[in-house]
Amino acid sequence: MSTEAVKVRRSTKSSYVGLAVMGIVVVILATGPYTFMTKGTQQSMVILFTFIVLGTMWNLLAGYAGMVSIGQQAYIGLGAYGLVYLSNILGINPFVAIPIAVVISGLISIPISFLAFRLAGGYFAIGTWVIAEVVKLVITQFKVLGAGAGISLTEFPKDASTRIALIYWMSLAAVVIAVAVTYFIMRSRLGLGFTAIRDDSVAASSLGVSVTRSKRIVYVIASMGAGLGGAMIAANALRVQPDGVFSVTLTAQMIFIVVIGGMGTIEGPIIGAIVFFSLQQWLSDLGAWYLVILGVVAVIIVLFLPKGLWGLISGSGRIRLFPTGYRVMSKPSDMSLIKESS
Amino acid sequence: MEWINAIIQGCLLGGLYALLAAGLSLMFGVMRIVNLAHGVLAITAAYIAWVLVQHTPIPPFATLIVVVPVMAAVGYVLQRGLLNRALDQGSLAPILVTFGLAIVITNLLQEIFTVDNRSIQIGALETDSIRISSDLAIGIFPLITFVVGIVVIVGLQLFLSRTRTGRAMRATSDDRDAAVLMGINNRQLYAIAAAIALGIVGVAGVFLGMRTQFNPGFGDVMLIFAFEAVIIGGLGSLWGTLAGGMILGVAQVVGAQAFPAYGVLFGHLVFLLVLVVRPQGLIPKAVNS
Amino acid sequence: MSLLTVDAIDVGYGDFQALYELSAQVREGETLAIVGANGAGKSTLLKAIAGLLEPTAGSITFDGKSLSRVPAHQRVRRGISLTPEGRRIFASLTTEENLLVGAYRANPGPWNLSRIYASFPLLNDRKDRLGTNMSGGEQQMTAIARSLMSNPKLLLLDEVSLGLAPVIVSQIYAALPSITAEGTTVLVVEQDVNQAMRVADRMQCLLEGRTVLEGVPSSLSRESLAQAYFGI
Numbered sequence: 001m002s003t004e005a006v007k008v009r010r011s012t013k014s015s016y017v018g019l020a021v022m023g024i025v026v027v028i029l030a031t032g033p034y035t036f037m038t039k040g041t042q043q044s045m046v047i048l049f050t051f052i053v054l055g056t057m058w059n060l061l062a063g064y065a066g067m068v069s070i071g072q073q074a075y076i077g078l079g080a081y082g083l084v085y086l087s088n089i090l091g092i093n094p095f096v097a098i099p100i101a102v103v104i105s106g107l108i109s110i111p112i113s114f115l116a117f118r119l120a121g122g123y124f125a126i127g128t129w130v131i132a133e134v135v136k137l138v139i140t141q142f143k144v145l146g147a148g149a150g151i152s153l154t155e156f157p158k159d160a161s162t163r164i165a166l167i168y169w170m171s172l173a174a175v176v177i178a179v180a181v182t183y184f185i186m187r188s189r190l191g192l193g194f195t196a197i198r199d200d201s202v203a204a205s206s207l208g209v210s211v212t213r214s215k216r217i218v219y220v221i222a223s224m225g226a227g228l229g230g231a232m233i234a235a236n237a238l239r240v241q242p243d244g245v246f247s248v249t250l251t252a253q254m255i256f257i258v259v260i261g262g263m264g265t266i267e268g269p270i271i272g273a274i275v276f277f278s279l280q281q282w283l284s285d286l287g288a289w290y291l292v293i294l295g296v297v298a299v300i301i302v303l304f305l306p307k308g309l310w311g312l313i314s315g316s317g318r319i320r321l322f323p324t325g326y327r328v329m330s331k332p333s334d335m336s337l338i339k340e341s342s
Numbered sequence: 343m344e345w346i347n348a349i350i351q352g353c354l355l356g357g358l359y360a361l362l363a364a365g366l367s368l369m370f371g372v373m374r375i376v377n378l379a380h381g382v383l384a385i386t387a388a389y390i391a392w393v394l395v396q397h398t399p400i401p402p403f404a405t406l407i408v409v410v411p412v413m414a415a416v417g418y419v420l421q422r423g424l425l426n427r428a429l430d431q432g433s434l435a436p437i438l439v440t441f442g443l444a445i446v447i448t449n450l451l452q453e454i455f456t457v458d459n460r461s462i463q464i465g466a467l468e469t470d471s472i473r474i475s476s477d478l479a480i481g482i483f484p485l486i487t488f489v490v491g492i493v494v495i496v497g498l499q500l501f502l503s504r505t506r507t508g509r510a511m512r513a514t515s516d517d518r519d520a521a522v523l524m525g526i527n528n529r530q531l532y533a534i535a536a537a538i539a540l541g542i543v544g545v546a547g548v549f550l551g552m553r554t555q556f557n558p559g560f561g562d563v564m565l566i567f568a569f570e571a572v573i574i575g576g577l578g579s580l581w582g583t584l585a586g587g588m589i590l591g592v593a594q595v596v597g598a599q600a601f602p603a604y605g606v607l608f609g610h611l612v613f614l615l616v617l618v619v620r621p622q623g624l625i626p627k628a629v630n631s
Numbered sequence: 632m633s634l635l636t637v638d639a640i641d642v643g644y645g646d647f648q649a650l651y652e653l654s655a656q657v658r659e660g661e662t663l664a665i666v667g668a669n670g671a672g673k674s675t676l677l678k679a680i681a682g683l684l685e686p687t688a689g690s691i692t693f694d695g696k697s698l699s700r701v702p703a704h705q706r707v708r709r710g711i712s713l714t715p716e717g718r719r720i721f722a723s724l725t726t727e728e729n730l731l732v733g734a735y736r737a738n739p740g741p742w743n744l745s746r747i748y749a750s751f752p753l754l755n756d757r758k759d760r761l762g763t764n765m766s767g768g769e770q771q772m773t774a775i776a777r778s779l780m781s782n783p784k785l786l787l788l789d790e791v792s793l794g795l796a797p798v799i800v801s802q803i804y805a806a807l808p809s810i811t812a813e814g815t816t817v818l819v820v821e822q823d824v825n826q827a828m829r830v831a832d833r834m835q836c837l838l839e840g841r842t843v844l845e846g847v848p849s850s851l852s853r854e855s856l857a858q859a860y861f862g863i
Contacts, residue, residue: 068437070378115614118621119573122376122437126569127617133566134610248562252445255438263434288449295446302438303427506735513721513732516762520719523681525707525736525781 033165055257055269057225063263071128079230087155105227136246150241262308352595356588357488363571365539379444382561387547417540451558576623640689664831681713710784733780740782768799
């Protein structure tokens, strides 16, 4: 039996290449407003970035932690209205207000989690929706937030080029942060705990993995991410409407993005967002058929292609651009612990 | 006096909610599926009845003869074709699939019927009432709905406790693999349960369509009410679902009486209160399965 | 006449192989005991016969017909009934309801409710008690009776002694003669070798997925059994 220490590696060759490529892409995108992007393109890219953020965060909740929420629109709305309140009413610089709105979404999600966690599975899903409806009903009571009619954001820079570029960079930063946060969570002990919980939550619990606390942490972070998405939506449109930001259609879109891209991987939602974004132009001409198609495709993928497009491309996990697993680097013969019977 | 009236109305409304929730409760009880398309399927039944009433001489109540078997067949096919497969794919799949289904059906209904409100006319029956006293009256149609709700729940309960298939469903719910060893084909059984659940949804949908105006978006609301009734009453108990429906109905009607236009919100708040104070519901299932 | 023929089956769980080219035969009317330590593959064998696991190689023939690709729920109708490890009583059903579910796919035969209550009077006393409210021994008796309700030709008993006091185990095995008297063929899986020897016509000992010893109980010595059981 070999007495060498067993080596454990976290990254593969493909992941180093992948991360380097990602880095280059981000740098190129950052120069966009100076170089090749018109104002219209920048605004479209912000929409793409919003999808990536929302998808990544929903995936963190459902794909990793196994909690399917159809009520994340509560926090999207809170993020948007938080931005409205902090900048319009309290006069805070909107770019400073956005992180504050994100934190507020997170803080509100804590008491809500105590309610929602009383339920599980499909009932948890509906419960989060009910809560989202209640949040919407409460927020739309306030005249100062525009009530049912919606409200415009007034504190952003008046010069269109500056404003749009600043929002663009802010959104790009949001994507990097959202993906980085998700990546580091899943590489951490918390992420390992979730893999254990997913496999067998009773066993995981008996090993000291605090299932509820881990779930709550992820729920709060995912809610902050949704809040960030909401702030991005508000900033890009300069207007917030309750039926827009509190709509369950946003959840339908998030689910589609994650499912088509590949649940449970970091690469998945990014790919899903790009696919969805590309289809959006064509889809939005179709009226209600757009959602019909979305729904049908999502159902088909869940049933027949559960690992999504990224699963297809990566050969079911052999290529990992964002490696979160562990690979034991030893030859099989070194691992033999059973003596050959004499 | 109007408060007594409100409470009575709320109770009767609860009968409709119980009718609506029974199918949801059954599907979860037998196969652990929370059917997120449940509400919109009820609306679909309402539309089928509406189409029949608009284009054929069939009287409103008689549409049940068509709607219930059609919905039962839909349930059977849905379970065998989609949901059994989803069950094989893990615990997230049924939620995602039924949610996708809800989106698809809602928007199909929108394409076919537009978002205009529809309703099934029942003429004088809509407002006829029985006078109890000078300021107390009970609507006949709500009363009929309530009675139908009770009959369905009792019938379902008897089916589950007294029949061979019902027993098989309870056994499968307790321990699916052991049930297989008894010779029970659970794929078939699940399909039958889904057929029954959706048949009941069909009844609920028709009565819903007769009671109120509806449009495709109503499905969301119906799902939420059915869900709240089930949770308030306690998972795993049909009587609980009935009680839960009545409590929700009373909360909504009394709430609307006190704060007009806030009835539904009041119902939500009562639901959340139950979730905080007694999450297992009124009549929790005695046995952990 | 061989009722059940297991012919060189390989059975595994994912990457883990539990049975290696395992063979076994049970003649009509006889009681075969399969013994072995934990993890030897005994329960795996029963699950393969009952249809809960599909062999990756080899075949199983019952009553002259192949069981290949026959789903578990159909094997009951063919005459195979497994009393699973751990009893697996339906917790929210009463004793009587458990028995009735056992008859879901009943074949014609001598076993019905009144016959069961006559042979197992304890169950008659407990007939309205919920599954969860019974002791281990009562649950085991109910589980076996439940399997009998389908009037199987082949009764598979998986570790009925597990977790029960020896006194209870003896009581349960005391009921075996009334089962075999009807001509039912029984395949017993046991960790308790002594108990198995007392009821078996033939015995087979498994170790790590292979047969290491077989024969008539009287011809098997203590030492050879111990060696086979522990793999020494």
